[in-house]
Amino acid sequence: MPPGLTHFFSNSLMLVTLAVPFLLFPLAAWVVLRCTSGKMRMALFAIVNLIFALGVCISRGTYGVRLHDVKEYFIFSTAMFVVYVALVAVQYLLLEKKLGSWLPLFFPILILILVKYVPRQWTQGFVPAPFSNKVFADFFLGLSYMAFRLTYMVHEIRNGIVPLPSFAEYLSFAFFVPTLSIGPINPYSAFHKSLEAPDRTLTPIGRSWARILIGLTKYIFLGNLANQLTYDGLLADGLPHLWIDFPIAVAGYCAYLYLNFSGFCDIAIGVSGLLGIHVHENFDRPFSKRNLQEFWAHWHITLTDYMRDMVFVPLSKSLVRRFGPASTPHCIALAIAIVFVLMGIWHGAGWNFVIYGLWHAVGVVVVHYYTLFLKKRLGKARYAKYRENRAIYHIANAITLAYFALGLIFVTNSMHGLKIIFGAFRPM
Template sequence: MPHGLSHFLSSSLLLVTLAVPFLLFPLAAWIVLRLPVGRMRMAAFAVVNLVFALAVCISRGTYGVRLHDVKQYFVFSTAMFAAYVVLVALQYLLLEKKLGSWLPLFFPLLMLAMVKYMPAHWTQGFVPAPFSNKVFGDFLLGLSYMAFRLTYMVHEIRNEIVPLPSFSEYLSFAFFVPTLSIGPINPYSSFHNSLHKPDRTLTPVGRSWARILIGLTKYIFLGNLANQLSYDGLLADGLPHHWIDFPIAVAGYCAYLYLNFSGFCDIAIGVSGLLGIHVQENFDRPFSKRNLQEFWAHWHMTLTNYMRDMVFVPLSKSLVRRFGPASAPHCIALAIAIVFILMGIWHGAGWNFVLYGLWHAVGVATVHYYTLFLKKRLGKARYAKYRENRVIYHIANAVTLAYFALGLILVANSMRGLHMILGSFRPM
């Protein structure tokens, strides 16, 4: 079977395994949210989210498992999900009891680091053999997003942006099904306001249905077409290739990642909108931006906003206080580098992800220094004209897209896979 068709069928079947819980969830949640405002409604909403979150995990996990292993996987994954809930509940206890100033903030990140970077051999003998790595892979999906959502919630509560939620509302937010697996990293303030101060102008029903349709089109059809021209679809066939295939694969994977990721976010935003819950945008025409700073302000926006508020702002301020205002440009560059290295590590374990973070640390820091140089050299008026020049804009935009797309080779492939791909090209 051709690889592209195989990938299309695989992702379509995976979507089908998720479809039942994902389609029934909006109906169940809509019914619950029609109940009178009060503890009963929020408790019922929490139960709906927990039940369907478990259903999504099980339906996703049992996909591809041999039939006689399904029962074993069902039992074990249910136990894993229960442990998941206990850890999330523990974080609420730390927050409610105010046990330490930093512990509630860092507890989700500590759990994420422990699970995400746990050596594979540690799970041997604990996880049933037929799916030892699969179980943890299934539950890792969404753990990063949940950890960031919960830590950002602590940040918002401490800054008195929102009040401490009830336990039911906390569980509803933590396990909110549409954003559970792949984000966006929606802040608690947006979730809270949607429940307590609903504003239908933010979530029109017609637009929500349109977002779902657009997302499905991106995720199922366009994304799979682009994947046929990516590294896996074009180069991973064991055959020699001409070098012209390399830029095609670079562009193909970039298109695939955008269509796949933004498509799923469209679905999540649309389903949430049907319930009247506003979820923040994750993409805003990133491929039209002129440099990496602007690009990252419009690509995976909720992650960028999180890293800005939780890492960059406090770190850069601390460095400026330590080294003085005269060193501010270098302090900002150092903070940029640390943020993007952390973002690289967040994307996955392995040196390829560290290098991916370094790649963007160098790129964004270079833009930072180049902007300072231009402003100083040109002055305010000439710099404004420079920004308005359309030829310069298109050149800058092309360089930005090429730099970003090339960096994705480190995300799409392990170091071993990258070596194999580069070794498949024949001399011209």
């Protein structure tokens, strides 16, 4: 077959495999939820989610795969997906049988660490040749989000917020297609309540369609425009650049990340809303916040909430008990630092992600101590006036955005990539 025709069919197959799961899933899931009931309803809903989750996993690597490799990719990806489902099922068995107090909670995190951070060379002989350029963790779609969803579900069950789900509902929640790949990290309590007592005031049809349209506009159109001004789009062209291009790339990548990430979340929330399933918001005007503490309460909200409930609260309480109430401000600062280092590591393997975590740990801890200083120095009334001052707000907001945007350089670039970027600049 001529190379041009091969490329055409490869791209066509990519478009079909990407579109089918997202276009047909809402219809298939709606039919199951609307036309069936009882145990059959939940079992069929689980099957629908598993089928389309497999379709999404297969579609991820179709682009660029030669036609004679498609069959091998399909077989290997299907096998890996079966392993994925089996691992998730083991966590349910641990939870159902109550095998130890900590094992059901930490099992998903352990799998995440083993799969995501295993040295790449260890899997080179296992991964078939057509996929040797892929990281082993790529075959476990959304594994980081999966691990956090499942551990938080254990937390909710143990605190009596929700009952233990049936195995079918558990699989439906774990592999719920709209939130499978990049979140939001929707809690099981919201998912369970939506199935048991759907509330259309939370998921109106018109607003759900609007969210999908807004998300598509951000993700496909605006995100691609912003991508032209990112580090890769602007600086990685092999040509020398003036230093003025650096702040442009910093702002460009920040805009691209927001449009891409929040756009996908809008689509996920909208598709879920069409089915009557309420998914928590992940962004709430983060760029309008005055400091990093407020920023992180409104950026990637579900991750922040998870780290607060699962790490920060128990860790800070434990530290205060250990060192005494007088040390509370310092215990909180230490807990904040640990949380953000863990969040950096969660984003990926490599020293650049550790630095990213430390970057925000320092920033939020400084805000923590500065706030304590102002409250003590100004008193309640003067501190309230300080907060109301618009000039101070705009200065603080600009500093916050600049600090956040600059820190993103460690997320998008490896240490080697940073050397390439800074090597591209020449004196003005």
